[in-house]
Amino acid sequence: MKKKLVSVLLCGALVVAAMAGCGKKSDSASSDSKDSDKLVYWSMWSEKEPQAEVIKEAVEKYTKDTGVEVDLQFKGRSGQREGLQPALDAKQQIDLFDEDVNRVNGSWGKYLLDLEDLAKDFEAEHGNTTLFQIARNAYGQTHDGDATLHSIPYQPSIFGFFYNKTLFEKAGIEAVPTTWEEFDAVCAKLKEAKITPITGDGAYATSFLGYHLGRYLGQDGVKALVGDPAVKEKVEAGEIEAVSWDDPRVAQAAKDLEDFASKGYFSENIESNVYPAGQNQEFAPGDAAIIICGSWLPNEIKDSVSKDLKWGYFNYPAVSGGTNDATANNIANQVFAINKDSKKAEQAFELITYIAAGDFDKKMTEEALCIPADKANADAWPTELQEVKPGFDATTTFYDWAVGVENNGDLTPALSENVLKLMGGKMTADEFVKACKTAAEK
Numbered sequence: 001m002k003k004k005l006v007s008v009l010l011c012g013a014l015v016v017a018a019m020a021g022c023g024k025k026s027d028s029a030s031s032d033s034k035d036s037d038k039l040v041y042w043s044m045w046s047e048k049e050p051q052a053e054v055i056k057e058a059v060e061k062y063t064k065d066t067g068v069e070v071d072l073q074f075k076g077r078s079g080q081r082e083g084l085q086p087a088l089d090a091k092q093q094i095d096l097f098d099e100d101v102n103r104v105n106g107s108w109g110k111y112l113l114d115l116e117d118l119a120k121d122f123e124a125e126h127g128n129t130t131l132f133q134i135a136r137n138a139y140g141q142t143h144d145g146d147a148t149l150h151s152i153p154y155q156p157s158i159f160g161f162f163y164n165k166t167l168f169e170k171a172g173i174e175a176v177p178t179t180w181e182e183f184d185a186v187c188a189k190l191k192e193a194k195i196t197p198i199t200g201d202g203a204y205a206t207s208f209l210g211y212h213l214g215r216y217l218g219q220d221g222v223k224a225l226v227g228d229p230a231v232k233e234k235v236e237a238g239e240i241e242a243v244s245w246d247d248p249r250v251a252q253a254a255k256d257l258e259d260f261a262s263k264g265y266f267s268e269n270i271e272s273n274v275y276p277a278g279q280n281q282e283f284a285p286g287d288a289a290i291i292i293c294g295s296w297l298p299n300e301i302k303d304s305v306s307k308d309l310k311w312g313y314f315n316y317p318a319v320s321g322g323t324n325d326a327t328a329n330n331i332a333n334q335v336f337a338i339n340k341d342s343k344k345a346e347q348a349f350e351l352i353t354y355i356a357a358g359d360f361d362k363k364m365t366e367e368a369l370c371i372p373a374d375k376a377n378a379d380a381w382p383t384e385l386q387e388v389k390p391g392f393d394a395t396t397t398f399y400d401w402a403v404g405v406e407n408n409g410d411l412t413p414a415l416s417e418n419v420l421k422l423m424g425g426k427m428t429a430d431e432f433v434k435a436c437k438t439a440a441e442k
Contacts, residue, residue: 036071036093037069038068038069038070038071039068039069039070039071039095039096039344039347039348039351040070040071040073040093040094040095040096041059041070041071041072041073041094041095041096041097041348041351042073042075042080042084042087042094042096042097042098043055043072043073043074043075043080043097043098044075044076044077044080044081044097044098044099044334045074045076046074046076046077047074049368050299050367050368051155051364051367051368051370052074053367054355054360054363054364054367054368055072055355056072057360057363058351058354058355058360059072059351059354059355061354061360062350062351062354066347066350068347068350068351070351080097080099081099081103084097084099084108085107085108085111088108088111088339091341093342094339094342095338095339095342095343095344095345095347095348096336096337096338096339096342096348096351096352097336097337097339098154098334098335098336098337099334099335100332100334100335100401101134101135101138101151101153101332101333101334101335102138102332102400102401104138104150104151104335104337105135105138105139105141105142105150105151105335105337106138106141106142108337109139109142109143109150111337111339111340111341112139112150112151112337112338112339112340113150113337113338113339113340113342113345114148114149114150114340115149115150115151115152115338115349116148116149118345118346118349119149119152119349122152122349122353122357123149125357125376126353126356126357126358126373126374126375126376127375128153128156128373128374128375129375130331130395130398131153131156131331131333131373132149132153133398134153134331134332134333134398135149135150135151135152135153135333135335136148136149137398138151139151141230141400142230150337151335151336151337152335152336152337152349152352152356153333153334153335153356153373154333154334154335154336154355154356154361154364154373155333155334155364155368155370155371155373156295156331156332156333156370156371156372156373156392157294157295157296157331157332157333157370157371158294158295158315158329158330158331158332158371158388158391158392158395159207159211159292159293159294159295159329159330159332159401160292160313160314160315160316160329160388160391161290161291161292161313161314161315161316162283162290162291162292162293162297162298162311162312162313163176163289163290163291163312163313163314164283164286164288164289164290164306164309164310164311164312165309165310165311165312166286166306166308166309166310167190167193167195167286167289168186168190168289168312170193170195171189171190171192171193171195171289172189172193173186173189173190176312176314177314177317178314178315178317178318178326179317179318179319179320180215180256180317180318180319180320181320182317183317184259184260184263187260187263187265187290188263190265190289190290191263191264191265195288195289196267196268196282196287196288196289197265197266197288197289197290198260198265198266198267198270198288198289198290198291198292199266199267199269199270199273199278199279199282199283199287199288199290199291200266200267200270200273200278200291200292200423201273201274201275201276201277201278201279201293202273202274202275202416202420203275204275204292204293205416205419205420205423206402206405206406206412206415206416206419207292207330207401207402207403207405207406208292208419208423209257209402209405209415209419210222210399210402210403210404210405210406211292211316211330211399211402211403212253212256212257212316212319213225213250213253213403213405214323214324214328214399214403214404214405215253215316215317215318215319215322215323215324215325215328216249216250216252216253216319216321216322216323217243217247217249217250217323218323218324218328219324219328219397219399219400219403219404220240220241221240221241221243221249221323222243222403222404222405223240223404223407224240224241224242224243225243225244225245225247225250225405226404226405226406226407226408226411226415226440227408227411227440228404228407228408229407229408230407244437245433245436245437245440246433246437250433251429251430251433252319253319254422254429254430254432254433255429256319257419257422257423257429257432258422258428258429258432260423261422261423261424261425262425266423266424266425267282267288269282270420270423270424271420271421271423271424271426272424276300276301278291279291279293279297279300279301280301280304283301284301284304284305284306284309285304285305285306286306286308286309292316295313295370295371295385295388296368296369296370298311298369298382298384298385299368299369299370302369302384311383311384311385311386311387312387313385313387313388313391314326314391315327315329315391315394315395316329324397326391326394327394327395327396327397328395328396328397328398328399329391329392329395329397329398329399330398330399330400330401330402330403331392331395331398331399332401333373336352336355336356338352356373356374357373357374357376358374358376358377361373361374361377361380362374362377362380365377365380365381365382366380366382369382369384369385370382370385371385371388371392410442411436411439411440414435414436414439414440415436415439418432418435418436418439419432
């Protein structure tokens with residue numbers, strides 16, 4: 001989009017701030033103004049992160065081009081997640097904000113402006129079909145199937161297995177696994193070569209569990225199993241299959257993980273690793289060959305990876321008799337949303353177009369080693385993510401975060417604790433299922 005809205009945005013009182021710089025706030029900054037002349041943007045990033053640096057540059061360019069000043073406040077994850085909703089409820093001026101696609105469209109969905117008309121031309125020129133579909137679906141999931149566009153995607157990601165190709169070559173592994181049986185064979189070869197096959201961090205333990213259960217049950221089955229409140233009525237109405245902890249598919253999923261633990265495929269630190277120990281102290285230096293994580297991993301560990309680490313990736317493998325195969329994955333992204341009560345919606349959307357497309361989208365891939373959002377930048381994938389692209393493009397079923405296994409907050413702590421014990425060899429599959437069932441019944 002060739003900045004089609006700029007002439008409109010420069011009318012009347014909006015010309016007052018020509019050539020002014022954007023406001024740069026710290027993570028703890030706040031704005032108490034109810035009617036600031038500035039466009040107020042709350043961001044989830046911390047100010048020194050590469051994503052924030054790119055956003056600052058885009059904001060500065062936007063202000064230079066349009067004369068619209070921006071009160072840019074970097075809140076960090078906790079600041080955004082804890083502070084945004086109370087501020088919106090208090091009618092504090094927040095014109096534009098960003099966060100994860102599911103959180104924005106789910107938890108904060110009632111605050112969002114419908115963007116179907118405003119974004120029509122932008123989507124036609126720049127929109128990645130997959131990402132916009134995910135954004136629409138995320139809104140529809142919590143708004144009675146109303147899959148309309150209320151957010152604009154940027155910095156996409158996929159969650160799966162990253163691996164060290166150098167270690168695979170050392171172990172004589174020539175192909176990535178697509179099934180659980182092939183994954184078993186890969187881990188066996190790594191073990192024979194005296195290489196730790198799999199490491200991980202506690203922060204992603206439930207995601208590992210969610211993916212494995214999802215392969216057997218599908219995402220709706222996982223949500224039914226954990227008692228996700230959002231699907232309760234559909235389960236009771238028979239629209240979604242009721243799944244209990246006594247289901248034999250659940251038992252088999254647990255036995256798969258018990259089997260890997262008994263064969264020594266998981267790092268001896270798997271149970272005690274506190275994020276980011278697994279990725280920083282085992283995967284990055286080349287002490288472990290495989291880790292489950294999002295495609296933000298190369299950016300997070302770029303300063304500590306072994307010089308001989310060559311990046312590889314594969315989608316979570318299929319299981320025998322399962323519901324989903326390796327084409328079902330958690331593809332997500334951050335999204336921008338505009339407060340439905342904003343008096344500066346057009347200006348906010350114009351700023352979004354600066355960040356989520358064109359040169360600044362490309363710069364985001366370079367500085368933050370992330371997947372491009374603008375379809376015009378389809379060839380701008382970072383070297384570290386080149387092997388992610390086939391798995392991303394092959395995805396046809398889109399999982400939520402952790403395949404929904406964390407959607408019952410009361411149960412999640414027990415799932416996290418018990419799956420770590422299972423992978424650490426401290427608990428059998430039967431004990432795992434029993435412990436989770438007991439926790440679910442409380």
